[in-house]
Amino acid sequence: QSALTQPPSASGSPGQSVTISCTGTSSDVGGYNSVSWYQQHPGKAPKLMIYEVDKRPSGVPDRFSGSKSGNTASLTVSGLQAEDEADYYCSSYAGSNIWVFGGGTKLTVL
């Protein structure tokens, strides 16, 4: 299984919106709704932000939203805040009890 493809970096100014893409294949992202997104601050464990493509766990601000079209999933952060600066990773089920992660995107709040 190959890693999902994410842009290495993304940026935006406070208050703006930014979208991070996650491209896979029909065998993972395109084939299942088990796409999730994780936020990781330096030195910390990843935190679940989005699951099942577009669902937010309790406690995650509604500024975070997810979507999917074909083999590409996306995470959008609206109304950027300084604390949103972090690394973001997507993950997808790839069948046969196998999971795959994206390479990660460093989000910078300018």
Place this chain on the structure above:
Amino acid sequence: QLQLQESGPGLVKPSETLSLTCTVSGGSIRSSSYQWGWIRQPPGKGLEWIGNVFYSGSAYYNPSLKSRVTISVDTSKTQFSLKLSSVIAADTAVYYCARTDCSGGSCRFDPWGQGTLVTVSS
């Protein structure tokens, strides 16, 4: 509130076996809705799924690591373990344990342990 905690040696010699344990507290490890997984992150790099285990003991592994990995579960101790054999320097990473929550029909990794750094060096 479910919590996971990794434990094990922080330094392993090349060619030896890396062994880590994840202790689950605040909830049951026995549920068909959950799997228990290991994910690693080399310094400065991204996340890599290592494998998952069901409470029944059935385990599934990343094909790229399958020949060297064993994940097992001890339901009496609410623990699950990772063994990675014949380690090399490239296996140096922060190792995380996480619950794979498959309730509701889709799965996600939540929550995660804090992670433990394992360095492979002589």
